[in-house]
Amino acid sequence: MQAAEIDIVSVTKKYGSATAVDGISLKIPAGAYCCLLGPSGCGKSSTLRMIAGHETISDGDIRLGGKVVTDFPPARRSTAMMFQSYALFPHMDLIDNVAFSLKMKGVEKGERRARALEMLKLMQMEAYATRRPAQLSGGQQQRVALARALITDPEALLLDEPLSALDPFLKIRMRAELKRLQKSLGITFVHVTHSQDEAMALADLIVVMNDGRIEQAAAPREVFERPATAFVARFMGDHNVVSGRVTGHGDGLVTFEVPGGQTLVASGRAMEAGRAVDVGIRTDRVRIGAAESQGFGFTAIVSNIEYQGASVKLSVTGAGIEDFTVITDDAAFFASPVIVGEAIPLSWAAGDASILGALDS
């Protein structure tokens, strides 16, 4: 199998007057594992379905491995799609399910059954070959769906929330299997999900979408460490997002004022005073203790404490900041515990607060 690069060029999808996907451009390198991540209704599924050819494209083009496939039917795109509920044919046994596309192509019965069985073997499902899909568990159904998608030798596999129907334990096992499969086949995977964990665990390229637009497309580490926008920072969940207005700048640092009155400092490019900014502060980098220099911390009141095993999660409020989370190491926390209602000083290093960008609208 050979992998295809997927090139999405200012693609728009409109349903009547509603815009589901708003002029997005994205290049997915050949052989990459790409996760389209976002809340429901953000346009990630529509994007996937446009790549697959199950949804017409209102405007723009999609190129697959160099050829424009915008108006091709799904079967001519050398993509294969795996559906959310797997969409296995309930009236056929597993061999016929997997051999379906070969049958449609007119491959002779003996050959197509042999090839289907081979594919089921690859997925370790050959023991169930004569069963119906309803007799399988969720994880087994997923393997059959994978076998059915892969028998067409696709250059790209498109997966629509493939793990959402599984229980949490199986989810983690199947995602490891997906990753291994993608590595061994070497083809491009595009995987739609609303779970940050899943995207972080699987992707080479995470595409965070919101409201029909791409907020950030980058490697997982970059998305995590340098979220491009306040939305990404909030959605990934490991940053506190503090909003305020710029009061001054200098030396690669921007001073801003939170509506409650506190003045804080964050690293970022110089910008004019009075402008609204969002600043991201990693939850796991906030320490309990006074700041070394002015503007890298504040005093807050603890409103909730959650013990999470290796870490402890503190929810705090103060200095005009409503919702601020601190994740601290369990050893450090229990060395000097705090209680709900206590006022504590919080601080962080200069590099841990950074100005978040915004999409131009």
Add this chain to the structure above:
Amino acid sequence: MTAAIVEDEAQMEKPAKPAAERLGRLAAAAASYLQALPLTLILGFFFVLPILTIIIVSFWDYDFAGIYPDFMTMNYTDTLGSWVTWKTYLNTLRYAAIVWVLTLVIGFCVAYFLAFHVRTAAMQMVLFLVCTVPFLTSNIIRMISWIPVLGRNGLVNSTLVQAGIIPAPIEWLLYSDFAVVLAMVHLYTLFMVTPIFNTLMRIDRSLIEAARDAGASGWQTLWNVIIPLAKPGMAIGTIFVVTLVMADFSTVQVMSGGQSASVALMMKNQMSLLQYPAAAANAVVLLILVLLMVAGILRVVDIRKEL
């Protein structure tokens, strides 16, 4: 069921008292039988009893003036030994087969259109109600209204003659097998549309996308995915149509102008001659035949999912 649960709960609240407990349990058991009683009575009185009566009467004796309790198989030997009976049965089966094929094809097309081509649920409902509009009038009226359409000087013939397409009126439009089949298809197609529409609506739309993704053309999807999944609906519709056609006498009588016979029509004639035991024997034979047909359909298609 609910009453039984309530009973159970009431029982649990009581202090442990063996006799009262046993009584309570008995009452609970009796309650479920009591709840099943009304339906048992209704079915027993209106369904089992009449059939038993027919079976019993089919063994009785009769002459031109009355019927006499007896146990003789003459009614059956008369019925099964007469070539008229066999011809009538064959004719009825022929009607059933033709009407079945036509209603199946038309019914599937209508149901397919409603389920897959009509986008909004509201429009589906409206069009489905339109299908049921003919049922607002009685069977007989709908049948009789074909006469001015198909008659010798009816709408069709006079239009065709005036348009110069045919020189003289077509004779076989009315009072013929054609008219019988036409009227039956008109009367019974909805019984095919409804169950097929039901099964089609339950087909997961992603299955059709999956078929398309695998390179299936529209016809291939229809043949390999939709029709196999619609089989239970087709089977239920088939049971409706076949049983209705097998038991039909008014359509055959009116539309064939008395020139064709069906089993039910034969029974009706026997009854008007007061040959009740003969009609009863005929009815038992027809009942067995129809039950065999239904059993055959159920063997071929598993309809349990649909019930």
